[in-house]
Amino acid sequence: MAYNAPEGTADMLPAAARLWRSTVDSAAKLFGTYGYEPIYTPLFEITDVFTHGIGEATDVVGKEMFVVRSGENYKRALAEGDDSKLKSKQKLSLRPEGTAGVVRAVVQHNLVEQGAAPAKLFYAGPMFRAERPQKGRLRQFHQIGAECLGSTEPTADAEMIIMLMRFFEKMGVPMGKTRLLINSMGDDNCRPAYRESVRQFILDHEGEMCEECRRRADTNPLRAFDCKNEACAHVMENAPKITDHLCDDCREHYEQVKALLDAAGVKYIEDPTLVRGLDYYTRTVFEVQVVEGMGSQSAIGGGGRYDKLAEIEGGRPTPGLGFALGFERMVLALEAAGTLADSPKRVDGYIACVDPSVRATAFDLVCAARDAGLSVEMDHQGKSLKSQFKMADKLGVRVVIVLGPDELAQGKARVRNMSTHAERLVDIAAAKRLLAQFGGNLVGGGAAPVSIDALFDAEGAE
């Protein structure tokens, strides 16, 4: 029996995996200029990290979490019929998003010491939500996210939004086909009264709304703004708007964020119904949507401020904010716009053997070239010379080195430039000396400082 990957997951085959890696590299480079450093947190956490942080009444926690059980706890749950005997630290879930885990790590390792500069952290990796799979909505998807802890200043909000927009721009997302929505969710001062007024509004319109929204009135009334039911959406158009209920401090903060975005020339749309699906947000929230071609899954990234989250995760009061972008959705947006940049496999050269007698020398040369940081291939299937050239062509190499018994007897190899078809005989010992100068480059990482073309000019070439 052959198996497929589970529903809602996708294998990242080499072309997609290369794109993922180059996207993460680009993010690391750009975010680095804003002072961000990488962080990796576990793919699963103690469930409470999510239920407390993201909120029990959210869809993400209430409906979409994948539970993780170790073998031993799985057996125990089977025997007892439930998880009730498990201690809190034994109840684990796959992460549905990155923020709660990063904030848990910041608290655990005291990364924002009193009076110290903000902690600026970015991450990239898989997230898991048991949603109903469809185009742009997966059960395992990949986010690139950034979190900044330790600043309440509106400049931090503006910086976060600008960094996200610059990244999308850099990746080729057509800015003209996106919209940046922003809103302020208020804080502990002004939100409770606002929440109550939305609750009351829903109760006043109970008859026109779906069952879920009626339930939401008590559990999480603001979620009613995101209800997909047309009747509910229609009713909610007239619901009280948070922006009419902000306290002075929140209003001032929001005004400053907008002024900073204006000054930076970042265009945005104020959307007082933007509430986002996670409960930890306070004040600024934002979302980037693609206007065409993405159906209902048009949000390619989003985020906001969460000034209470560190406390919820058991830490000192520490303001914070961040964003995450969805890699798969960004790729769909790039495909739709025809701006998906290829990140081709890089193979510099191919070493071809005329017959089996030269294979050992070819292998030796391949090793020397790789040690010098070049990407080179040779045949491992006993193919004919013609097939080897075909393979070299397919790989798109610039240079093929042909080893034949006659040339080898004189210590020479034929080097062919595949684009100009120019050929010359090169002294193998000289080529190896040249490569040896760069030996160990690969281990050090980075691009090879030696170019495959240099082999043409290896001392002793004729």
Ligand code: HAM
């Ligand atoms: P989020 O809006 O839930 O926010 O997710 C961020 C992005 O992840 C979405 O805009 C979308 O592109 C992508 N995404 C979400 N769910 C799926 C899915 N099922 N399939 C494919 N892509 C998906 C967060 O996760 C917050 N942690 C963002 C944040 C960081 N807020 C503050 N800091």
